[in-house]
Amino acid sequence: MQSRGSSNKLSSMIARTRISSLLLSMFATFASIYVAGRLWQDAQTRVRLIKELDRITGYGKSAISVDDTLKIIACREQRKKLLELEMQLAAAGQEGFKSKGSTDTDDKDPKKRPLVVIGILTRFGRKNNRDAIRKAWMGTGAALKKRENEKGIITRFVIGRSANRGDSLDQDIDSENKQTNDFFILDHHMEAPKEFPNKAKLFFAYAVDKWDAEYYAKVNDDVYVNIDSLGATLATHLDKPRVYIGCMKSGDVFSEPGHKWYEPDWWKFGDKKLYFRHASGEMYVISRALAKFISINRSILRTYAHDDVSAGSWFLGLDVKYLNEGKFCCSSWSSGLSSLSLSFTHTHTCIKWSTCSQASKYSC
Numbered sequence: 001m002q003s004r005g006s007s008n009k010l011s012s013m014i015a016r017t018r019i020s021s022l023l024l025s026m027f028a029t030f031a032s033i034y035v036a037g038r039l040w041q042d043a044q045t046r047v048r049l050i051k052e053l054d055r056i057t058g059y060g061k062s063a064i065s066v067d068d069t070l071k072i073i074a075c076r077e078q079r080k081k082l083l084e085l086e087m088q089l090a091a092a093g094q095e096g097f098k099s100k101g102s103t104d105t106d107d108k109d110p111k112k113r114p115l116v117v118i119g120i121l122t123r124f125g126r127k128n129n130r131d132a133i134r135k136a137w138m139g140t141g142a143a144l145k146k147r148e149n150e151k152g153i154i155t156r157f158v159i160g161r162s163a164n165r166g167d168s169l170d171q172d173i174d175s176e177n178k179q180t181n182d183f184f185i186l187d188h189h190m191e192a193p194k195e196f197p198n199k200a201k202l203f204f205a206y207a208v209d210k211w212d213a214e215y216y217a218k219v220n221d222d223v224y225v226n227i228d229s230l231g232a233t234l235a236t237h238l239d240k241p242r243v244y245i246g247c248m249k250s251g252d253v254f255s256e257p258g259h260k261w262y263e264p265d266w267w268k269f270g271d272k273k274l275y276f277r278h279a280s281g282e283m284y285v286i287s288r289a290l291a292k293f294i295s296i297n298r299s300i301l302r303t304y305a306h307d308d309v310s311a312g313s314w315f316l317g318l319d320v321k322y323l324n325e326g327k328f329c330c331s332s333w334s335s336g337l338s339s340l341s342l343s344f345t346h347t348h349t350c351i352k353w354s355t356c357s358q359a360s361k362y363s364c
Helices: 002-057 066-095 127-138 141-151 168-180 193-210 227-235 288-296 307-314
Strands: 116-121 153-161 183-190 215-220 243-249 278-287 321-324
Touching: 116 127, 116 193, 116 227, 127 168, 141 153, 141 227, 153 193, 153 227, 168 183, 183 193, 193 215, 193 288, 193 307, 215 288, 278 288, 278 307, 288 307
Parallel strands: 116 153, 116 215, 153 183, 243 321
Antiparallel strands: 215 278, 243 278
């Protein structure tokens, strides 16, 4: 009996062991199937993702060979050089260098740069001076336009606006300009005696933005100019890119407040109180490069009490060619028109407009 009971227990244990092994085997099989399925699913997902990426990037059709890679690099280098050349061409265009074959699409003849833009700085209440200049040497209407087209000499009266914007002073200028069309109005400049140097600066800055000329000249509204001789004189200096032309001087700096030429900043000019070299204010001419320099730096270029000194200060330290042109000096003239190249009538150093009789006023 004891032996039979033991045998039954042993058989029962073996049966349970076989069942456990079978269950374990089944669990292992199912686990293997599950893991394999997940791996297969992940692999399929990766394949789909790779194909989709290839489709989006455009590299799925074929691999890029070494030759193709070199060609792409060469194309990129050529494109880079082309962009650099385009930038250089744009910069050259800004500096005024153009191809000899370039033409104006509206004209049959090649586009020519004006020789000079003359700004006659005038003020309110000076219409008689302006009329005298129009009659004497500037011209009006068709004559003015003809000289611009044929000789490349642009002449404009330069004036700002009244402190009381839109008052009778502004209205008179606007009315005069409608009749003559020969003003260059500085809308953002207020006319005032102390603002004259700043007015000269703004003329050069705005004129070079409006007209791409070889030269820019500042002239007072009581000065006579021989246009043809001025053009001939300037044409001889076209080979000088940074030129400053005028009657050069470096006179005393007056520190007495009551003096007509008083300089509030006299202490900045050294113990000897002498101005640096600069052109006399009746008339002076600068080249395009210097006018662009003024335009770019207009906000930081300081002014002194007088426009001629201010202009001279702007070019200190620059590589500028100073030309002391005696023909620009009013003191070189006797009464009447001279046979020399340029003639002036200036209030202080040359013949006054008022000294001419009414009959000969415009030939004085």
